[in-house]
Amino acid sequence: MRTVNQSTDSNETDLSDVVLCSLNIHEHTYNLVLCLLKIGTTESLEEAYNKLTFLLETVPNWYSSKIWILRGVIASTLGE
Numbered sequence: 001m002r003t004v005n006q007s008t009d010s011n012e013t014d015l016s017d018v019v020l021c022s023l024n025i026h027e028h029t030y031n032l033v034l035c036l037l038k039i040g041t042t043e044s045l046e047e048a049y050n051k052l053t054f055l056l057e058t059v060p061n062w063y064s065s066k067i068w069i070l071r072g073v074i075a076s077t078l079g080e
Contacts, residue, residue, distance in 0.1 A: 026055060026058065026059055026063075029051050029054065029055055030055065032051060033048045033051050033052055033055075033070075036048035036051070037074075042078070045074055045077060045078055046078065048074055049071060049074045049075065049078065052067055052070060052071040052074065053071065055067050056068065056071065
């Protein structure tokens with residue numbers, strides 16, 4: 001059985017937990033983009049492009065340079 005102090009401690013979250021969760025969401029999205037690129041259909045490329053746009057809106061700036069390049073290649077392939 002938990003004491004009052006134990007239940008209070010379990011409700012606390014430090015910033016590292018939040019950051020790790022955020023990175024996992026971005027990593028999942030990026031991995032999904034790679035799978036969509038492997039499929040290679042127009043529809044999958046459009047979905048990959050949209051997911052990369054989402055990543056560019058949400059990731060820290062130091063990650064974005066490679067994402068811009070990948071998004072540009074997809075846009076070129078789609079004729080945009």
